Amino acid sequence: MDILRKILFPFSFLYGWITSIRNFLFDKGILKSYRFDLPIIAVGNLSVGGTGKTPQIEYLIRLLSDKYKIATLSRGYKRKSEGFVLANETSNAEILGDEPFQFYQKFPTIQVAVDANRKNGIEQLLAQKQKPEIILLDDAFQHRKVTAGFYIMLTSYDDLFYKDFILPTGNLRESRNGANRADMIIVTKCPQDISEIAQEKIKQKINGYVKENQPVFFSYIDYDDCFYSENKKVSVEDLTAVDKLVVAGIAKPEPFFAYLQAEKKSTMVFPDHHDFSENDIKSILETANGRKIITTEKDFVRLKGKLPAAQLYYLPIKSSFVKDSNEFDKKILAYVGASTRNG
Structure with missing residues (x-):
């Protein structure tokens, strides 16, 4: 932690207080959150960047796209367009943002959309002639105006959320307790040979912030x-x-x-x-x-x-699981199957 971040420590309390009040208002229904009648999986994190969301989204696309019509919905960070954009043959990284454009080029059978307003983005996707059967929300853990059916929270092995602090002292966008909203947690970017003992120690730390029996998986970056x-x-x-x-x-x-x-x-x-x-x-x-x-x-x-x-x-890279990949797949497929008419 550098000196400037230490000096700004009091502002972390203020930022944490503001985000906690916001979460409380959504939890109590005072601020409205919208639900949709199809499976929506949100992949996100508590920290700012660098947890491996893109390869995890791609893992889900590979897992689901053979059986279902998939759409991804991202904010489209640093794109030069505004509002809702559905990728087509004229799209590029400037219009979509780099990660959505990567999805579009890599997986031509899926729909790729961007919209900072996730509610509007979902509504626009559902208004298309070819409606998606599943929507993958990219980096939407804090976007609480939409309630996803399943939340996957990522935390990087070298920057675990329970060791971090709220902005600006640390890199957390909200309190560590936000992990409680996740349906599962994936510790990403692990050493491929991470030991069972190391995994268990991390799980024990995570268990202090999450729901009982919340599954925790460990993944690593696999290079082509x-x-x-x-x-x-x-x-x-x-x-x-x-x-x-x-x-x-x-x-x-x-x-x-x-x-x-x-x-x-x-x-x-x-x-x-x-x-x-x-x-x-x-x-x-x-x-x-x-x-x-x-x-x-x-x-x-x-x-x-x-x-x-x-x-x-x-x-190219992809996300691979240290172990229990079949268990992860089963949980995702079980959620999707129970949430669709053809499940």
Whole structure:
């Protein structure tokens, strides 16, 4: 915790008090929350960014899209459009935001929408000729004007919510007790070999903030075997030892750099959801000096078309469970099946 955050500690009490009052008003029905007659799964967190929401949403898409018509609804952070937008062939990262555009490109059979007003977004999706059967709400844990049927809360292994403080001293958007609203918690970005003892210790800490018998799962980031460009792929082995520039504009890029064994002199770091300017592109090209440029999948959708296609590659990731993936799948499918007519 840096000095400025310590100085701002009194403001954390104020921020926590405001968010607690807001939650109380929603809990008591004084502030209205809307429900919809279809399965809605919200994936979110208590902290600000970096918990792995995108790969978790993609896991749910893979799990459900073969059986149901899926729609994702995101705010569309840093997009240059307003209101409700349903992705189509003219969409790009500037219109949708980087993560929704990634969903659209990766899963062409689903509907991808953005709207900061989740209630309006859901209503607009249900007004479409092809109505979704399930809606996945991206980063909507604090968006309480809509009541989802199932809440998945993520907390990162290296930044567990029960060790954190409310903004601005820490990174929590609300009190740790907000975890009680979750139907399950996933500890993300774990070491793949995390021990049973370590898992149990974390569960015991989490149990102090959640409902009794609330399931807790542990996941890790699983990297693809290949790098991809616009029109080709190269095995990770073939490029690991090659001199390259690794570029990342994500919340916590250190694991990505470590996996690629990228030395600091061969990396460039930008803010999360960064809108790459002409000067940024010029700087990247100058630093690369003809080398291959490796980036994240989220950054690729913003860099595509701005950097030479033959030079730019991305490395896909996915969320995998340390254990009990079948149990996780069963709980999701049970909720969806009980909430749909064809369940």
